[in-house]
Amino acid sequence: MLATKRILLIIGGGIAAYKSLDLIRRLKERGASVRVIMTAAAQHFVTPLAAGALSHERVFTELFDREAEHDIGHIRLSREADLIIVAPATADLMAKMAHGLADDLASAVLLASDKPVLVAPAMNPLMWSHAATRRNAAQLAADGVAFIGPNAGAMAERGEDGPGRMAEPMEIVEAAERLLAASGPLKGRHVLVTSGPTHEPIDPVRYIANRSSGKQGHAIAAAAARAGAQVTLVSGPVNLPDPAGVDVRHVESARDMLAAVEAALPADAAIFAAAVADWRAASEAGEKLKKDGNAIPPLMLTENPDILATVAHLSNRRPRLVVGFAAETQNVVAYAQAKRARKGCDWIVANDVSQHSGIAGGVMGGDSNAVHLITAEGVEHWPEASKAAVAEKLIARVAASLGPLGAAE
Ligand SMILES: Cc1cc2nc3c(=O)[nH]c(=O)nc-3n(C[C@H](O)[C@H](O)[C@H](O)COP(=O)(O)O)c2cc1C
Known part of the structure; x- marks a missing residue:
């Protein structure tokens, strides 16, 4: 779900900032790219060097940054993100967000953004339960900001206990996944x-197949899941892991695939990327065919x-987009x-498979x-790109074609 997602992580000045270094690793393990902004206070707890080493990217700390600002860095940081995570979200950062203050890079980016925001508050239980923080948290929730935590438990301060x-x-990773999907x-x-080929049995050990790898169909299923869809992938035999989410x-066979497709309906859109065998053996031998010197x-x-x-x-269960x-x-x-x-379908995605080598290159089995x-x-020619x-791109077009979920549906 997080693969290829661009996360902007804002680290505030709380003792929990050390956990955000681990958060960077967990996000990157899932294939997300992570850019980090640290407040001035955050740099008292963890260093930009550590965050940069883990994120493999430059860490941003200054609003008035000569290098970044020539292309309006604080606007770009938000524009180039799919999700902003504020962790730890200090009482101070929450107050600034709730009131629209923008006097440092972190708060300016948050104000100059229309991206989903997930905050992970961390503070002393007295700060968390203070009327001012209660008001700010309620305001942020009303503004559409998502929260994860805080959890209750022992605080860094000796003897302190409670929510914070x-x-x-x-x-936080799981909350980010839910938020992106939602x-x-x-x-x-x-x-x-x-996705994938079908295998059409000739006898118990032999079958008719084709060179489809399933890479394109699996990539489409993964992209649809990342776009928030509930996805059913009916896959022929492939050497690929099941896409997350x-x-x-x-x-195996075309007949099995049709049955699985019919069982999965209704659907809003159906994308048939599998290379389904046009023909199968007219009769499947119950025992292995023997080469016994007789006629072939x-x-x-x-x-x-x-x-x-x-x-x-x-007539009645046709997906709106086929x-x-x-x-x-x-x-x-x-x-x-x-x-x-x-075929009576809405769109055809056509590709030229004349270039196949059967092993690594070409469309079938290749990566582009x-x-x-x-x-x-009409016809659009899309330039060569990774699958x-x-x-x-296809999923973005599908989403645009289906449009927003309407009340009439
Ligand atoms: C040792 C220490 C620990 C702190 N821990 C927290 C904390 O967990 N949560 C919090 O909201 N503020 C905490 N503060 C206070 C913030 O660092 C302070 O409000 C700061 O201005 C926050 O800046 P920022 O919101 O720009 O990161 C702590 C301060 C100190 C000195």
Whole structure:
């Protein structure tokens, strides 16, 4: 869920700042990039050097920074973030946020931002229960700021006990994941994705397959989950881990895949990225076929169900947006346009798979893809990009097409 997310971590001047160093590590372990701002007070507790070494990025401390300000650094820091985490959030920082003060880098960035904000308060229980902090916390919650903690327990101050301990780094990570999913453009949507090849049995040990790796379909499922969708991924046999935060149904054959797809409906959008075998063996031998010196057995084929066309032609449970993939080796766009009309789907993502090497290069099995998006409006040629980037772009288009969750739905 946090993979590829850009987190801006603001460290305030509290004793819990040491836990924020661990938080940086936990966020990075999950694939997030982390930029750190430290208040002047925070630097009495932990050093920018430590935060920079862990985040692998320059740490920002000054509002009036000659290097950063030529391109309005404090605005850019917010713009280039998906989520701002304030940890520890001091009583002072919360007061500034609640009142819109902006006299240092941390508070100026928070004011010049429209990004989701998660605060992890940490302070003495008397500070936390003070009427001023109560008012500020209520104001921040009303402003849409999310809170994690504080937890109750022993304080750093000797003998002090009560609510005010900063939430543990993993609790903050999980809250960040929830918040990102809840604020994504596909929040409340169910997206169904198919991925990988299918295996069509000939006998108990042999099957017909294709070169699909599942990388593109899995990247699409992961991107949809990051955008906040509930995602069902129906995957053929692949050598890929299940994407985080995705409900994965593993299948083998085209017929299994169709059954799993039908069971997963209804969905708001269905993206059929799997390379489903067009044909299967007309009859599957119950025992292994033997090479016993006789004639070579003929392989008779029969047609598989067409999952894309089946779902696109459903009368009552058709997803609002049905997207197919076309892998072609020639006349890519023309074939894909014809396929869009024939299958009754809304969009076709077409790619040229004529370059395959079968091992590392090419589209099938490779890590990058140059696709054409074919819609009712026309054809868009997307430049070659990583499959992850193609997935992000496609999911952004899906979200724009579905629009915000409406009251009428
Ligand atoms: C040893 C020490 C520990 C402190 N711990 C906290 C704390 O946990 N929470 C808090 O809100 N303030 C704490 N303070 C007070 C803040 O550091 C002080 O209010 C500071 O101005 C906060 O600045 P900032 O909000 O810009 O980081 C502590 C101060 C000292 C000297």
